[in-house]
Amino acid sequence: MVVVINQAPKIKKAIEGAKKILIVSHQKPDGDTLGSASALLAYLKSQNRDCLGFCVSPVPQNYNYLPHMDSFTTSRQTAKNFNPDLTMVVDSGDLDYAGAKDVVTSILEPHILVNIDHHKTNTGFGDINCVDVEAASTTEIVLRLFQQMGIKVSDEMAVGCLTGIITDTNSFTNPNTRAETLNSAGDLLSAGATITTVNNQLIKNKDLKTLKVWGKILSRLTYDPETKMASTAVFLSDLDEAQIDDEAVDGVANFLNSLGDVKVALVLKEMPGGMVKGSFRTNDDFTDVSELAKLLGGGGHKKAAGFSLPGKITQTQAGWQVVSN
Structure with a gap:
């Protein structure tokens, strides 16, 4: 939480000063990286910001319930041509794992790279690094960033954040589930997300x-x-x-x-x-x-x-x- 408090003002300033914002999810995406990206895209679009999601792998069909999955491209060239002045990489220990190293290194300056993650093995590759290894999921960090920046969490943002928490805690059964995690989930339910919606898509989906x-x-x-x-x-x-x-x-x-x-x-x-x-x-x-x-x-x-x-x-x-x- 201390990391979020320290980095939130820097990230808020970077977002406010950016004209084009690229959100990067890691390759072979899971619910945490996509949930984080969905929540960020939902906020940015609510502010009429010019933003794009990038993932080198296609978004799996079972995550299509997440808001703004249609804002993603798998094309490296499209991401490069977008030429953002702010890139936010979510839930990835390094740019190689994200599958976006060539995209990020090709972006013209001035450019700010924000790294939001909870992996112990994160290399601190960003200009701004918001890495909290105690967090159960990256979406838990994204939620706390919204709260620290004074941003009201909408139902679209909430479902993205709750998806990441449920994914990475295996429905609150993994040892990484802390009191803070349950508090975060409670905040998201109050904001309009429902556990049933996420579970029906990600758990009760076997044929x-x-x-x-x-x-x-x-x-x-x-x-x-x-x-x-x-x-x-x-x-x-x-x-x-x-x-x-x-x-x-x-x-x-x-x-x-x-x-x-x-x-x-x-x-x-x-x-x-x-x-x-x-x-x-x-x-x-x-x-x-x-x-x-x-x-x-x-x-x-x-x-x-x-x-x-x-x-x-x-x-x-x-x-x-x-x-x-």
């Missing part, structure tokens, strides 16, 4: 073929009693045969995190282009999975982190492994 794939993934579950790690694998063939995309199985890691006597949950998922994405989760007070992810070139939070490696998934006597192609 039969998706659940069958989940069953196949769970049938591969292995457990190491020494490390107390549970792990499983998702293959491209699983998704191709069921004709679903990889976003349909994004919740498996959080689900495994609810297993008893498990310190760490790991889901390995094959991605197009010969890459494997790993997702770590933990509820253990003494385990920091971001440190595990960093060893593999990734990063994230103490309780939720990830990495990507080239190769393919194979099962050995020791468990699931990623081997070079």
Whole structure:
């Protein structure tokens, strides 16, 4: 909260002085980065500001309920041609992860870069850095920025912020859920957001073929009693045969995190282009999975982190492994 108090006046001044504002969400976007961007776009548009959202990946269909998703472009050239004098990157530890490094570095000066995030591994890449690693989500920071800047939170802004909180706390069940998080959620409900709206879009959205794939993934579950790690694998063939995309199985890691006597949950998922994405989760007070992810070139939070490696998934006597192609 101290970070927000200190940085809010600088961010307010940057917004007021800008003619064109670009909001950047990270690649393969989730509810926190899109919710943050949606809330900021909702505010800016209410003030008739010239603004644009950019994400190198398309917005997943299940997030189309968020306001102003139609204001996003996936075109790097469109973002460059927009030539903003203020860029705000939300929920990304660095510009590479955001997928926007070439866009930002091509923008003509004068230009201000604002970095709003809650990841422990954030590199502080902005001219203005509002990074609070204690916040449960980036949208929690965005909400506090609005409040510190004296901005009334509309129902559109509220649904975006609540989406990020529900996403990153796994509906208030993850260890990162603090009293301040619940207070923030209460503020957003008072502003017009509803938990039912978000849950119906993000949680109660599984169809039969998706659940069958989940069953196949769970049938591969292995457990190491020494490390107390549970792990499983998702293959491209699983998704191709069921004709679903990889976003349909994004919740498996959080689900495994609810297993008893498990310190760490790991889901390995094959991605197009010969890459494997790993997702770590933990509820253990003494385990920091971001440190595990960093060893593999990734990063994230103490309780939720990830990495990507080239190769393919194979099962050995020791468990699931990623081997070079």
